[in-house]
Amino acid sequence: MSFLLAALDNDRPATDGRTLAPLSEDVDPDAVRQAIDFLTGFKIEIKPRHRWPSGEGSIPSEQRANPGRALTQWGDEGLAQQVRSEKYEVGEFSDTLVDAAARLLRRWEPQPTPEWVTCIPSQRRPTLLPSLARRLADQLGIPFFPVLSRSKPAAEQKTMANSAHQARNARESLEIDRGAVRPGPVLLIDDMVDSRWTITAATVLLRSKGSDVVFPFALARVGE
Numbered sequence: 001m002s003f004l005l006a007a008l009d010n011d012r013p014a015t016d017g018r019t020l021a022p023l024s025e026d027v028d029p030d031a032v033r034q035a036i037d038f039l040t041g042f043k044i045e046i047k048p049r050h051r052w053p054s055g056e057g058s059i060p061s062e063q064r065a066n067p068g069r070a071l072t073q074w075g076d077e078g079l080a081q082q083v084r085s086e087k088y089e090v091g092e093f094s095d096t097l098v099d100a101a102a103r104l105l106r107r108w109e110p111q112p113t114p115e116w117v118t119c120i121p122s123q124r125r126p127t128l129l130p131s132l133a134r135r136l137a138d139q140l141g142i143p144f145f146p147v148l149s150r151s152k153p154a155a156e157q158k159t160m161a162n163s164a165h166q167a168r169n170a171r172e173s174l175e176i177d178r179g180a181v182r183p184g185p186v187l188l189i190d191d192m193v194d195s196r197w198t199i200t201a202a203t204v205l206l207r208s209k210g211s212d213v214v215f216p217f218a219l220a221r222v223g224e
Contacts, residue, residue: 035078044070046193046216049200053164065203068216069108070193071101074223083219087191091125093132097219101132102139105187110215115184117144118206120198121174132219133189140187147180148202163195170201181209188214194222 046068051058072080079100086093117140119133130146137144150173186206193199193216203214 044073044221046070046196046199046218046221048203048216049196053162053167056167059200059204063204063207065188065199065214065216066110068188068193068199068218069104070218070221071097071104072220074192074220080220083191087125087128091128093128093191093219095135098132098135098139101136101217101219105136105140105217110185110187112185112213114140114142114187114215115212116142116182117187117189118147119144119189120202121146121148121150123150129189129191132191136189137187142187143182145180145182147176147182148205149175149177151175163197166195167197167201170197171204174198174201174205176205176209181206181211183210183212185212186214188216190216190218192220192222193218 046065048065048067049059050064072078072083074080074084079097082094082097086097117133117137119129122129130144133146134144152173188199188202188206190199199216199218203216206214
């Protein structure tokens, strides 16, 4: 208490904390939900890329992603820490994150409204994102179709030396089964977005195979 009073520039004599009643350890679930909604109320945008790395030209406008959203900024407190621990330690994203993501998407209201959901595939954690995307699709009342797959093993994007290597890594490792893509606007789910090349390559594939506009969504954005 003395520390708090000093930190708040209070000139009253220090209070003997031992005379105070213990603080309750019970947390009101509704207060937690309101806090999460407040923390996720800030717009964290995933900006679409318009060009491939130097020398490869522009991405046709009809194959670009629409501006997307992220639930958290990587490295922040609160939900961002939960994203990290659940990905690397738990191995499953909780219903708390799914609920928060669904509330953000309802507030965002991308137009035209997504009619189906898909996700970025992972060879290291093959069930992590499909589980998240399927539960999120259920909350939104639209179907989930895992149409993207890996054509070959791919290194993690963060290990790539530069943007050109990241773009090539994403483009050469993703594929779509013939006839798998659904028409209509689609919500493209990833857990983390950093370089945006994986999202970009996946969007080009989806659009070229017959989907309508693609809205990227991630649990965390790394960097700007």
